[in-house]
Amino acid sequence: MPRSDSSTGSSKIARSLRRRVAALLIAGVWLQGACAAAPPQVLVVAQSLDDIVSLDPAEGYELSSMQAFTSLYQRLVQPDPDHPQDIKGGGLASGWQGGPGSLVFELRPDAVFASGHPVRPEDVIWSLSRAVKLNLSPAFILNTLGWTAATVDEHLEKLDERHVRVSWSAPVGPSFALSVLGSTVASIVDERDTEGHARAGDLGNRWLHDHSAGSGPFRIRRYIPHEALVLDANPLSPGDAPQLKTIVIRSVPDAETRELLVRVGDADIARDLGPDQYAALRDRPGLRLRQFPSAAVHYLLFDTANTAVPELANPALWQAARWLIDYQGIAHQLLKDQYQVHQAFLASGFPGALEDTPYRLDIPRARSILHAAGLDHGLSITLDVFNQAPFTEIAQSLQATFAAAGVHLEIHPALTGEVYTRVRTHSVQAVWLYWIPDYFDAHSTASAFALNLNDGTTSIAERAGWKIPELNALTLAAVGERDTVRRLELYRQIQTEVQRNSPFVIALQERSQLVMRDNIRGYRQGLNADMVYYDRVTK
């Protein structure tokens, strides 16, 4: 076909116009990119939200949902953000009085939900009762008070329009009960708002998956699973209203992408970056690296109930393992100060935490312990770890130091869920895990590491097959102790025993790091997973 080269004047004009339109379009697109930045009055947080199962406080029990609950709901009592060990600073109760096995709470006269409904004793009773009756993931926290679906209503009583009595049947003291009532599952929900959306007796559970009905400083505008959680300031918020109108928590699954977002300014805060990323951003203009203590402790567990390797139940192996971990090297060199050396089950910062770190890497000492116990015949153990950073890196370090003492560790990396399933079925020999307390009380962690009542798979001690009648009695005595000083002393005693002789080697405590733009002020974060506070943030 002959090529036409007879361009007329009009076709030239048309072509010129087309080029201009194309150029404008491209320029417009470029300009959009160039002008992109987090809008004022909106705080943009980049993190992964893939873990959220539900935003109903009676069900949500994942890191991201627990972080959100503090912004959405209040509990009867909750820690003061600036002084976490003081539970009188926040919460819906202005005061309380203790009796034997019960507490009477006085509600703040100005307490009001985001819907405008005042907070009533009926809301308190309904919320606590519903969490127990729904019996979803975090219900076990309330069960520690002896509450069951059949009995919970007997323990909640309205005294008058501002007073409610909460009692319990479990042998626990009032300080423990206050800690339980300060956990996220005890969040107070607006009964009238939620009941209007209840379906088929679900007590509003389905609706609260992606809506909120609380009295916290924010309320949910929109939740799109795996995409974003958008919170609007609650103008009826307790105290001063939040400084920013909106918080956009964007789900960005890839850490490198989160880093780019905060570098460019499209995000104000980026969470969960890798050690190398934090190191690279540390001195970058316009950014600030913030570090907060975290209650997560990492530990090595030997499953003494695994009969395939009888040596796992030999305390000499436990002792040698304590000298075969390069605590300092892992915390400071390998993980670049994202962790600190910590060798007791209560995280540093928790009331009663033991700060001693008696163990260090000492291969000759470990060799001699193994030799004395007859375990120097080339012991081989499998080590299960989550197949992600930093667990695989930690496992490699353990493999190297254990090998130096003649213990071969065969690393089995697997999905998180798979590792937990294997732990519960006693299919692991050794496993590297971490622990985060369920609520801000020493019993949460002590009952995990030092309580084996049923020889089942609920507590960590049970999963390790560790039989400890004396420690059981001590742990139960501690939770029932009414004298706070004596109670903390009991927890120090239990920690010392676990530190000295147990199938757990507690090694590290996490530090929660995040990167934020340098114009962000007022962000606060505490030790526990739920202690994330956006209400005073300005930009």
Add this chain to the structure above:
Amino acid sequence: MTSGAATAALRLLGVLLRSALTVGVTLTALLCVTFAIASLSPVDPALKIVGEHASTATYAQVRHRMGLDLPWPRRLESYTAGVLHGDFGVSQSTGAPVAQDLRRVFPATLELATLSMVVSTVLGLALALVSAADPRGLGDALLRVLSLVGNSLPIFWLGLLALYLFYARLQWFGGPGRLDDAYEYTIDMPTGVVLWDAWASGVQGAFASAISHLVLPVLLLVAYAVGNIARVTRAALLAEAGREYVLLARATGAGVWSVMMRHMLPATASIVLTVLALTYTNLLQGAVLVETVFARPGIGRYLTTALFAADIPAILGSTLVIGTCFVLINGVADLSVRILDPRT
């Protein structure tokens, strides 16, 4: 109706019935295989939901609620009955009905894959024609480079590199997400197709923002797809080049481009359509890495998250949707080939 038309209609009916049967058998097999794989997963889905610290009673209650305490034939039967009524169950990781989740995420993937497909097709065919017209020329060299880049460089790494250069450094295009934060959660997204929703919203700047955020992910997928389309088309064109009808056309004085466009390209239609169909299905299911790097919603990312969470209803639902797309697109391609080329 003439006997010729009746025969053609009967033939078409036969093709349609065979296609429907293929779709049915394939989807049933897919359902059974996916269900078996999900059931054999070493991850306990109930434990994944209740968490590590939940009581035994809560764990048992959740297992019962999820039907995990039933024998697997009962679970398969119950699930199949639900699917036949359009109920894919409730996702354990989002707490929402799977059908609702799929309605939200699938349009995003469809949009991204379709745009990438359109650009890849135009570019791929153009490159193939240029390359086939002069097999040792500049166009051919360019095609080799593109194929090499698209097939050898990991798309995840290429995506990060593109983000770093064009978003973070040069700031030419929008970065992660589908819109700038100013628009992302303020405009309604009834269709889930961001270009349409941004345009329909009437909000100034939203449409340009949507385009800006689409440029890089689309180019990434194009880089992956264009090489395959161009190479296969080029090979098909070169195979036709020595045929008698081409020589005859050239002998009558027709130009190279005219012969290629009017004779050779239509002759290779069946091969081109097949490779286009395969590329499109690959883009629909394989955009997961691009969706992850660019923090865009999509069925690939939804499925991957479900896999990590052992979210069986979500895994089954999204696998069925992807499988249906695969079967339908290939079915349409087969049908088109039969219509275009009566010899097949």
